[in-house]
Each structure stands twice: as structure tokens, then as C-alpha cells.
Amino acid sequence: MLIKIDFQSETPIYIQLRNEIIKGIAKKQLLQGENLPSVRQMAEDIGINMHTVNKAYNLLKEDGFINIDRRKGAMIGSMQNIITEDFMMKLNEEVDALIAESCCRGMSEKEFIDLCKEKFNSYK
Template identity: 50%
Template sequence: MLLKINFESDIPIYVQIKNQVIHGIALGTLKPGEILPSVRQLASDIGINMHTVNKSYSLLKSEGYIVVDRRKGATVLPIRTTSDPIFKEEMTEELTTLIASSICKGLNEEEFIELSKNIFKDFSSK
């Protein structure tokens, strides 16, 4: 698993790890059943604290992207075929804030939708 961590970013490292794993799953570069590096190994590879990786894995587990087994480690779960109501509710909250921010920054509805379509295409075409 190849991660690109930006140590200069305002985005916390644990969030960067979490987001890149989610992107990998959506793109198909991380397959269902694939075992992720151990917390210790990934922390060593990146040169960060193990607690940072552990926090990422804990979030990925709680959000249903991976399962963690003490013997096997963290394993990628299959992509769901339907979304659950709780996820839709959380996504609505996140999108509401994102759209409000977009409006405040001068992005109109058509531009927002076009950006969204292009990003979705990037994930769907892989």
C-alpha cells in the first residue's frame, strides 16, 4: 500500500491515511480481503507514531471500511451494494456544509455538480 503523506498539510496525518485507504478501496487498488500493513509496519514506513496509524485504522473500522482481527490484522471489507440510512444522513450533513462553503467561495450549482460528476467518474472508471 503506497500512501503519500503531506507533512506540511493542515490535514492531520491520521485523516490523510484514512482518506487514502478509502480512495484505494473506491478505486479498486485495495481489494476486499486484502490485508493492510500492521500498525507498527505502516508507522515505521511513514516515520510516524503508531498511535496515529491506530487512530486511522480505528476510524476505518468504525466506519465499516475494514475489519481488525488480532491475528490477521486489518482487512479490507467488500464495497457495499446499498448505503444505509445512517450513512446517508451523515453524508447529507457533510454535503450541506460543503455546498454552503462552495457558495461562500463563489462556486455556483452547475460548477459544483460538474466537479462532483468529474470526481465520481474518476472513481467509477477505474
């Protein structure tokens, strides 16, 4: 899986890395039980600090996307039933903000929904 990091982006690198791994899981490029590179190897491959990778891996672990074992390293976890109340609250807040900004910019409901459908279908 190719991980794209935009070093010019205002989004922190650890968040970009987290998001790229989640996209890889959603697109079935990373499968349950599959090992991720070690923190050291991932940092070398991307050219970032090991602490940045560690922070991304810890977020992924907290959210249930990966399991971390001292002997086996980081592995893709089971994606069964991880829709939590916290996730739903976060999703609601983020979607609300995106809809508000889209309305302010003059985007129609149809344009917004069509874009959402297109993006959602890219992960099927």
C-alpha cells in the first residue's frame, strides 16, 4: 500500500498517516491480521520521526483499527462492530460542519449528496 503524506499540509502528519491507513483498510488493501511495518520501518519509509508513527499507531489502536503486540507488532484488527457512540458523535459533528460550509459556499444538497455517494462508493 502506498501512503501519501503532504508535508505542506496544515493537517498534522500523524493524522494524515492515520487516515491513509484507514483508507487502506476500507479499500481492502490492508486486511485483518496483516502486519503493518514496525514504527521504525514506517518512519524510515516515509521519512518522518518515529514518534509521529507511534502517535498514529496509538490513535489507530484506540479506535480499534489495529492491535499492537510487543512480539508481533502492529496488526490490522477486526473491523466488526466498531461503530461506537463516540464515533457517531464525531461523525455527526464533522458532517454538520461540512454541510454548513458547503451551504455557505453555495453547494446544493444534490451536489453534496452526489459527492458523498461517489466517495462512499469508492470504498466498496
